[in-house]
Amino acid sequence: MTSGIDEAAAELQGSLFGEVSPAIDTPGAALARSYPVRITVVGAGDVGVACAYNILTRDICSELVLVDVLKDKLKGQVMDLQHGGAFYSTRIRAAESYEDTAHSAVCIITAGVRQRPGESRLELMDRNAALFKGIIPPLVQYSPNTILLVVSNPVDLLTHLAWQMSGLPRERVIGSGTYLDSSRFRTLLAQRLGIDTASVQAMVLGEHGDSSFVYRSGITVGGVPLRTCFERMTDAASASTAFYDLVKGVHQQVVAAAYEVIKLKGYTNWAIGSAVGSIVTTIVHDRRKVLPITTHAGSLRGLESADVFLSLPCVLGRNGVVEVLQILPFMESDEKEDLQSSIEALQSTPKKAS
Numbered sequence: 001m002t003s004g005i006d007e008a009a010a011e012l013q014g015s016l017f018g019e020v021s022p023a024i025d026t027p028g029a030a031l032a033r034s035y036p037v038r039i040t041v042v043g044a045g046d047v048g049v050a051c052a053y054n055i056l057t058r059d060i061c062s063e064l065v066l067v068d069v070l071k072d073k074l075k076g077q078v079m080d081l082q083h084g085g086a087f088y089s090t091r092i093r094a095a096e097s098y099e100d101t102a103h104s105a106v107c108i109i110t111a112g113v114r115q116r117p118g119e120s121r122l123e124l125m126d127r128n129a130a131l132f133k134g135i136i137p138p139l140v141q142y143s144p145n146t147i148l149l150v151v152s153n154p155v156d157l158l159t160h161l162a163w164q165m166s167g168l169p170r171e172r173v174i175g176s177g178t179y180l181d182s183s184r185f186r187t188l189l190a191q192r193l194g195i196d197t198a199s200v201q202a203m204v205l206g207e208h209g210d211s212s213f214v215y216r217s218g219i220t221v222g223g224v225p226l227r228t229c230f231e232r233m234t235d236a237a238s239a240s241t242a243f244y245d246l247v248k249g250v251h252q253q254v255v256a257a258a259y260e261v262i263k264l265k266g267y268t269n270w271a272i273g274s275a276v277g278s279i280v281t282t283i284v285h286d287r288r289k290v291l292p293i294t295t296h297a298g299s300l301r302g303l304e305s306a307d308v309f310l311s312l313p314c315v316l317g318r319n320g321v322v323e324v325l326q327i328l329p330f331m332e333s334d335e336k337e338d339l340q341s342s343i344e345a346l347q348s349t350p351k352k353a354s
């Protein structure tokens with residue numbers, strides 16, 4: 001009886017995640033774990049401090065190091081965070097040089113320019129790619145076993161660039177990707193249904209940007225597939241239209257969300273800070289949660305030759321991306337077309353640092 005269950009679980013694991021490889025662990029990664037957990041945030045602007053603050057409140061590391069080229073601003077941000085020392089146990093430091101970031105378990109990159117009202121994320125590429133040349137090599141020099149978590153925009157293209165510059169294995173270079181968009185989608189749908197966001201499961205995938213798309217087949221409300229729900233309510237043709245209209249309408253709000261907030265307050269920071277806190281906790285605690293984050297598309301069976309980074313459902317743990325959920329066989333043909341459009345949007349933007 002038990003072996004039947006074991007066999008079924010093993011078969012399912014193989015089907016969902018491909019050939020299950022043992023967790024990749026190098027002697028260097030094991031050594032890094034013998035140090036107290038240090039996390040580095042590069043860029044102490046609005047996004048950097050929102051990430052730092054969220055991490056502090058989670059009590060997941062012994063030391064948080066902030067890096068910025070503007071020394072007075074860095075000092076001010078660090079002092080302000082330190083003054084809350086009675087309320088968290090993490091030591092907070094301003095780095096004087098990259099040497100101070102050595103042996104970081106995770107390095108989060110939030111440095112760079114942000115969108116002006118109406119500007120797209122992809123338009124930031126040249127300016128932020130140039131900055132990465134001075135950030136990625138020294139970070140990896142002092143933390144050769146780190147996980148690089150890119151947040152600066154355009155996050156998918158910059159994650160690709162960070163991977164190329166770092167020389168790290170691809171499972172150790174990730175981006176926050178559409179984890180934020182997925183939270184926005186779940187929140188907006190839950191609001192419409194008058195229920196708690198935790199009861200809505202859904203993933204936005206692809207580019208963190210205008211070509212993102214919803215994995216429609218995977219939306220569930222309280223465990224009930226949303227599409228099936230519509231099918232039970234009415235005839236097949238009306239159900240399909242109503243389902244698409246609802247998902248499309250909410251997704252349009254998601255795509256517009258950052259533009260709207262930037263128009264209102266100049267930047268977005270609190271929601272991405274929460275997403276980054278959740279990603280870092282998943283890594284540090286080796287939680288192996290399935291999260292929609294930026295990874296190399298080549299990990300997906302059927303997309304092996306696609307040299308592009310974009311958001312896919314990843315199993316995330318202490319060594320980075322442990323597996324990618326093999327989602328293609330579960331996608332409808334229009335969802336596969338959406339994925340292809342997102343790949344093309346990213347591939348048509350030059351990604352080399354100037």
Ligand SMILES: NC(=O)C1=CN([C@@H]2O[C@H](COP(=O)(O)OP(=O)(O)OC[C@H]3O[C@@H](n4cnc5c(N)ncnc54)[C@H](O)[C@@H]3O)[C@@H](O)[C@H]2O)C=CC1
Nearest residue numbers: 043044045046047068069111112113114151152153267272
């Ligand atoms: N992936 C996502 O979901 C999101 C990404 N972002 C992106 O995050 C980035 C940062 O946004 P904000 O914090 O609002 O901007 P900000 O202007 O408040 O902060 C950027 C910081 O980076 C610093 N910096 C610039 N060059 C640096 C270098 N070479 N080394 C170290 N620090 C450096 C600046 O001095 C500044 O303090 C932008 O690219 C923005 O588009 C913002 C929100 C969400």
Ligand SMILES: CC(=O)C(=O)O
Nearest residue numbers: 121153180258268272
């Ligand atoms: C700015 C940005 O990427 C966001 O808030 O989604």
